[in-house]
Amino acid sequence: MQLIRYKSWLLFGALALAAPEVSAKLSVDPVPASAELNDALAAKRYDEAMTLARREHEACAAGKGSDPCVGLLALQSDALTAWAVDHGDFDRDEKGEGMALRTARLLHAQVNRLKGFDGPIFASAFGNLGEMLSLYGRPVEGEQYLRDGLRYNIVRAMEFQGTERLSDAALRTSLLRLTRNLALQGRNEEARGYLAAADSLLSTLAMMGSPEAKRALPDFLAVAALVPGEASGGAADYVEAAAGYEWEREHNGEGWDPDDWAAVRGRLARDEIAFLARSGNMAKAVARFDAEPDLLRGGRGASRLEFLTRLGAALVAEGRANEGAPILAEAMPVVDTTWDRSDDRRIDAHAARGAAILALDPGQHADAAAEYRKAVSGAVARVEAADTTEGLVRAVRRYRPVFEGLLGALPPEAASSLTRGEAFEAAQWSSIGETAATLAKVSARTSRSDGPVAEKERFREEVRASVASLNREIAQWLSVPGSPDTDRELLGKFYLRDVDAVMDEMSTEEIAAIDPAYDQLVKPRPIAAERVQALLDKDEAVLFFLSDERGTSVFVLTRSGFTWHRSALTRDALAKSVERLRGQIKRDLRERWAGSVDNFDEQLAHSLYLELIAPIETSLGGATRLMTVTPVPLSSLPLTLLVTAGADTQKPQFLIDRYEISTLPSVSSLYSLRCLLRPAGDRPAGCGPGPGRNRPPSQTILFAAGDPALKGHSGDDRGIVEYSELFQRGIADPARIMAMPSLPGTRREIEGVRSMFDPGQTIALMGSAATEGSVKSNPGLANARYVLFSTHGLLASETGLDGEPGLVFTPPLAGAQSDRDDGLLTASEAAQLKLAADIVVLSACNTASSNGSAEADGLSGLAQSFFYAGAGSLLVSHWPLDDEAGAEIVTHLFAGIEKHPGAPGAAFRQAILALRAKDDTSSPAVWAPLVFVGTTDRGVR
Structure with a gap:
């Protein structure tokens, strides 16, 4: 655990400045809950609390109407949300939304109609809706609701005095919810700030000897595991927590129920294993499980389910598929009913199941592909939900193994035209990078150079520039201790930065409403093979390379043909060859002053040609102009220098001698460059109608x-x-x-x-x-x-x-x-x-x-x-x-x-x-x- 730190309290103070102005109380007096309901919530008996809250709310509404009963609806939402976090939402409607999310929406809508303010009710209304949206894999949509819920809880905390304020569980919960939301978006730097504030509150409780610190620690660690870095300490926090609990049990045993201790320690151990696997430390996760295999028999709810799926994935990754596959098979029937399609846990579980099937029987391509398709469906939903270029690229990187997994489960030698197109699409998702996203954005912007969209985009760019400037000032200010006056100035800047971010999001929503087609254009997406072919001249070809741990796929598209070849050259092997050639080139550059430029290995360059180009040259159909898409590691080596012949002679032949070669940031950028960045009268027929x-x-x-x-x-x-x-x-x-x-x-x-x-x-x-x-x-x-x-x-x-x-x-x-x-x-x-x-x-x-x-x-x-x-x-x-x-x-x-x-x-x-x-x-x-x-x-x- 971390001690109270200056910067975390700066952030806490910034949040306080951002708190909204509210009136003292609601215009109606909320009907209080029964003692039984309050006891059930305090004891975290959420199944019982859900039933009690529903009954009390229905009875109240029947006699008094909706407004006075809003407090009971808030408690019902609290119980449903807490249950959904552990077990998943239930009773889903035709839209796929369960009871917890529907109740959170109802509460939020009702609170928005009320006059006045009640801290717990408002905090529940905004916080629960934000938490459920995050749970449904929509963290960007849920973020602002969580921020509002946190501010209302800050207002609540300000009403307390002394240690009571510091022990406010609702405030800590709000901080952890926002931390988890930002971590799900990959915004770890921001998440660490909120986690540090929650850490400070919890550390203070621990130093005071409050029993609440013990009860709150597992929840804190579960969130901290999502945020790598100094604020959480990673898996070490789990070990530290377990040791702390052990010490408490030995020295204050009378305050601990042995069964309760066993449950807490088991949850910490299972959470630690899940964390290690989730963060890519598969060997450590398996070693931790081997030390305590009885953990398989404990736990419950979503926490146990994630433990099973993460452990199964780790065992498969470590070459123990015979052990991991049965664990995954046990978990899979519950996965789809517990977690939403775009939930990371569900996506990773299906990907692990697909990997397990292939590991046990490499010939079971159909079954493995079926699992990977489910994972890809969720991954695509997460990528498409990204509102910013940065968020889209982060999402692609996060789910790249999922896309590559499907690619590996579809063998080229037996691929139908439909399967080949599916592989081509998965490969494109995997290869989208910052340049492709940038090019899509500028193409869309250029095609809408006039009108309301252009106006909104200009506004958004001004906001981004303002936010960037403020962030630079904040970073410079944080490098030295400040005076009280500069403290106040800094806090104001934190608030202004937050306001600008909200304005930026509003602009995004408005643009999508004004011009839905623009919203589609602005994000790079895979382009169908036949669409690519329609954009090519008869002497042109697109060569798309994608390397993964199984080999290197080469897709060849000409005006009349579409071929998929797979080389056995893995990503690691290709990276080593590329780095070797680049190292030799660097040596030639250093030594050219002495006349030595003989380090380049023509034989290695020829072997890459034989592996990557030679097998597909007959598919080029006489094309002499090649547009190549080369994600890493091939992207750092110009293909022009691949040796086609005469590697053992004084004058070898290179690929540039045969072909005109250019590079594309992505396959989809061909459409951007040929259709959106050209005048309307100079567009190929394959572009179809549209702006130029x-x-x-x-x-x-x-x-x-x-x-x-x-x-x-x-x-x-x-x-x-x-x-x-x-x-x-x-x-x-x-x-x-x-x-x-x-x-x-x-x-x-x-x-x-x-x-x-x-x-x-x-x-x-x-x-x-x-x-x-x-x-x-x-x-x-x-x-x-x-x-x-x-x-x-x-x-x-x-x-x-x-x-x-x-x-x-x-x-x-x-x-x-x-x-x-x-x-x-x-x-x-x-x-x-x-x-x-x-x-x-x-x-x-x-x-x-x-x-x-x-x-x-x-x-x-x-x-x-x-x-x-x-x-x-x-x-x-x-x-x-x-x-x-x-x-x-x-x-x-x-x-x-x-x-x-x-x-x-x-x-x-x-x-x-x-x-x-x-x-x-x-x-x-x-x-x-x-x-x-x-x-x-x-x-x-």
């Missing part, structure tokens, strides 16, 4: 900025600099930026490209003119057809500090830096630019690179930001870009675009081939870092 892009009239063909005025020695590449090396309190240090290496090749690059176009239609900011402020404020940027940034790239810190990638420009004078201009255009600032460019070239280092984690998106936040700003396609780099070679590639690229304005992908290929043809730039380390992100055909015009 309204392109502003352009007076600028090229907008270029780079060659910042830096004083460091002339650099060979466009630098890699860590975020933590440049920043002080959130603003870049001009002196440190100024000391970075100068890049003479960037000026030659910009001047060479500029010379290809009419001087009156180009803007080039170089040297001292290439400042961040001048880029942001130049009106030519918004309507330029081509945008080129040629400078240093900045990597987000890998040291644990908060940071983001960016592009370096000429810094301001020391002391003159500001948020508007500090010499660094960060990803979040790039997202606020307004672009209508066919292509944005980020001619700098690592502008494509993700952070390298297993869950990372294939493209960096910087690339995503330029898509969000409105780019139709991107040219980005996967590793340090040679200054001379970068200039040559970009110059060749724009020369090709000038000759064939609608084919940037083809121009990019020719630029690479020209570089490869020269001996001094023939190494993949030099010519392969850049990748074209977009469609292979005509650019957006």
